[in-house]
Amino acid sequence: MSAPPRILLIEDEAAIAALVREALEEGGFVVDWCDHGEEGLRVAAAGGHDAIVLDRMLPEIEGLSIVRRLRAAAVAAPVLMLSALARAEDRVEGLDAGADDYLGKPFEPFELVARVRALMRRATNPLPGAVMLFGELEVHVKARRVHRAGQHVALSPREFDILKFMMDHAGDVVTREMLLREVWGLNFDPQTNVIDVSMSRLRQRLDEGFAGPVIETVRGAGFRLLGGVAP
Amino acid sequence: MNLPGTRQSLVLGVAAQVALAIALASAVVFAAIYSEVRHSTRALAQAAIDADLAGLVEADAAEGPAGLSRRIADRLAFSPGAGDKPYYRLEDSARRVLAGNLPAWPDARPEVSPAGQLRLGDGATVQYRATLLRGGYRLLAGRAVNGAEAWLARLAGLFAAALVAMAALAFAIGRAAGARLNARLAAIGVVLGAFGREGAPAAAPVADPGDEIDGLTAQINSLLERTRHLLAARQELSNIIAHETRNPLMHVSARIARARAQGLTGEVDQQLAAAQDSIRQLQRMLDALLDIAASEAQRGEMNSLPELDLAELARRLVELYQPSAEDLGLRLEAEIAPQVPMRGEPVQMSSLIGNLLDNAFKYGAGGGWIRIAVAPGPVIVVEDRGPGIDPALREGIFERFRRAARGGASPAGHGLGLALVRAVAERHGLTARVEDGPGDEGGRGARFVIA
Structure with a gap:
């Protein structure tokens, strides 16, 4: 068995750090914690971490400038930025600065773990194959065709984009915010359940004629593809 | 210059x-x-x-x-x-x-x-x-x-020549002095014009000892300095508010999640789930308030805004909202010009249009029809055939927490949507108003115009 992935956590508040650490360790990661921005930069530059979880509001140095310096120093590990600044505009700032993902506080532990896993997968396997397989689902990327348990499922272009994105993150939670950004190319916080409506249509198409669902709603977080194969 | x-x-x-x-x-x-x-x-x-x-x-x-x-x-x-x-x-x-x-x-x-x-x-x-x-x-x-x-005759000629020479000299001196004055005014203009942009000069140059313009420049500089401090203080306050509320909420939320992970069922689990929803709602309201405050602080400040195509943004939003409209039995008509270039903050403009559509879905759904038009200007119109808004209440609906001003049942929401619409419009040098829509027997309808 290969060594467990190592995460570098840069967070100044011990209480939050403890929460994050606990969640990540439960998720099977090894966590190195730095409570100081400059020290975190040094440790990150030394390498050896599979991902970096970085708080945006550190007392002596801004998280945004840490990301910029990490990128300037060609540190390859993907960065997940945590922040109490969680409005859409704040998230765009963080991503523009070079963070690979941005998670607003408060977040739930499983969401953090899911995001970190997604980041690492993206980092190690950036190009999806021509055919993506997960559970009963089979997605032909180029032909934009979808099969469930061998049966063709007709999807609208947008529905296909949603499913394709979920296949990229198969097994992990994708949030509404991620879907909005990656599928619709929009950054803002809708006040109504517009994403859920599109998601429920996709679900209806995928589930028609089958007993069990392939997409589960994770309350307060987002959606997840289910990998189980129906008996 | x-x-x-x-x-x-x-x-x-x-x-x-x-x-x-x-x-x-x-x-x-x-x-x-x-x-x-x-x-x-x-x-x-x-x-x-x-x-x-x-x-x-x-x-x-x-x-x-x-x-x-x-x-x-x-x-x-x-x-x-x-x-x-x-x-x-x-x-x-x-x-x-x-x-x-x-x-x-x-x-x-x-x-x-x-x-x-x-x-x-x-x-x-x-x-x-x-x-x-x-x-x-x-x-x-x-x-x-x-x-x-x-x-x-020679004397008259001499006088005429002297006259022309004096006028020309006066004009040349005036122009040269004017050009110097212009250059100094332009230097102030550059600093004022670049205010708020990344890497903008902090202050216009002031000579010491200075003349009247240096005095004026010094005052402008101190005004800019004060404005910068106020903006920084506002930003810091809003960051602190976010930080000091979200970190504790983070602990509450994590504890609730942990408790629910113990495999609770029934009433207890439902109560905890409701608590989590309340926390999320509180966050959304806080974010909306901070969004409004950020837009208000940047009102009319167009310098730092990037170019964006509002038409493209609107098309994506319409596509996002279309399935919801169908679910509600609404016909959502879009009349969007091929291109609507403007200087705008994409997140804020998305929120503006999104909130107008949310609002029309909430209050105008009864009319079965909603239309959004986006034209160069930019002009954004969102109209519905719902019950409309009493003229006496029209100003009020753009204020914070005024959702009760609209008749009928009060749908869920933080009541800040239209306040955000107006704040974002004004931040972009636009105005927000509401008038009677193309109503029919169902009601007078409402037409929101951002222009």
């Missing part, structure tokens, strides 16, 4: 006006001097001629016309240079010429002893006085004044 946004130069106009004023004043002074000099020159010449004539009249009294003729001949014999050559003419009562060199008698009646000037065929200008002698004889004495007249 002109200030951005100026069409004509104040400085050039002032320089031209100063030059004109100096030219006019000089012209008046020069004209007065010239007229005085000319008058004195002619008076002097006339005095000499009059004295000459008086001598000749005395000679006539003493020696008669023959003696007078002799005197005239003598004087002509002593004639100096052509510049002030003397001219005489003595005629008897029958108009026969007895003496003198003036070829013809001018149009002058000797009875009144007139003085005057005449021009001869050879170009000489002769100033003269004529008089009537005893026995009907008449006598004219004169002198060429070409030298003096030429001198007067």
Whole structure:
């Protein structure tokens, strides 16, 4: 068995750090914690971490400038930025600065773990194959065709984009915010359940004629593809 | 270098006006001097001629016309240079010429002893006085004044040249001074124009010791400094609010999640799930308030905004909202121009359109129809055939927490959507208003216009 992935956590508040650490360790990661921005930069530059979880509001140095310096120093590990600044505009700032993902506080532990896993997968396997397989689902990327348990499922272009994105993150939670950004190319916080409506249509198409669902709603977080194969 | 946004130069106009004023004043002074000099020159010449004539009249009294003729001949014999050559003419009562060199008698009646000037065929200008002698004889004495007249003409030319030179110099000095002034104003303009942009200069240059403009610049700089501090303080406060509420909520939320992970069921689990929802709702409200505050703080500040195509943004949003419209049994019509370029913050403009659509879905769904139009300007119109809004309440609905102002049931939401719409519109130099929509029997309808 290969060594467990190592995460570098840069967070100044011990209480939050403890929460994050606990969640990540439960998720099977090894966590190195730095409570100081400059020290975190040094440790990150030394390498050896599979991902970096970085708080945006550190007392002596801004998280945004840490990301910029990490990128300037060609540190390859993907960065997940945590922040109490969680409005859409704040998230765009963080991503523009070079963070690979941005998670607003408060977040739930499983969401953090899911995001970190997604980041690492993206980092190690950036190009999806021509055919993506997960559970009963089979997605032909180029032909934009979808099969469930061998049966063709007709999807609208947008529905296909949603499913394709979920296949990229198969097994992990994708949030509404991620879907909005990656599928619709929009950054803002809708006040109504517009994403859920599109998601429920996709679900209806995928589930028609089958007993069990392939997409589960994770309350307060987002959606997840289910990998189980129906008996 | 002109200030951005100026069409004509104040400085050039002032320089031209100063030059004109100096030219006019000089012209008046020069004209007065010239007229005085000319008058004195002619008076002097006339005095000499009059004295000459008086001598000749005395000679006539003493020696008669023959003696007078002799005197005239003598004087002509002593004639100096052509510049002030003397001219005489003595005629008897029958108009026969007895003496003198003036070829013809001018149009002058000797009875009144007139003085005057005449021009001869050879170009000489002769100033003269004529008089009537005893026995009907008449006598004219004169002198060429070409030298003096030429001198007067030169003087006039000199004055005119001086006038032109002074006006030109005044204009040039005015322009040069103006250009310096303009450059200094432009330096202030650059700092003001770049305010809020990344890497903008913090202050306009101030000389020490300075003049009035330096004084003004110093005040502008201190105003900019204060504004910067206020903006930074506002940003810091909003960051602190976010930080100090979200971190504790993070602990609460994590504990609830942990408790629920223990495998709770039934009433307890439902209560905890509801608590989590409440936390999320609280966050959304807080975010909306911070969004509004951020937009209000940046109101009208267009410099730092990127170019964006509002049409493209609107098309994506319509596509996002279309399935929800269908679910609600609504027809969502979109009339979006191919391109609507504007300077705008994409997140904020998305929120603006999204909130207008959310609002129409919530309150206008009863009419079964919603239309969004986006046109260059930019102009955004979202209208519905719902119950509409009482004219008396229209201003109020754009204020925070005013959702109760709209009749009927109060759907879920934080009541900040339209406040955010107005704040974002104003942040982009636009206005938000609501009017009657294309209502039918179902109600008056509502039309929201951002323009």
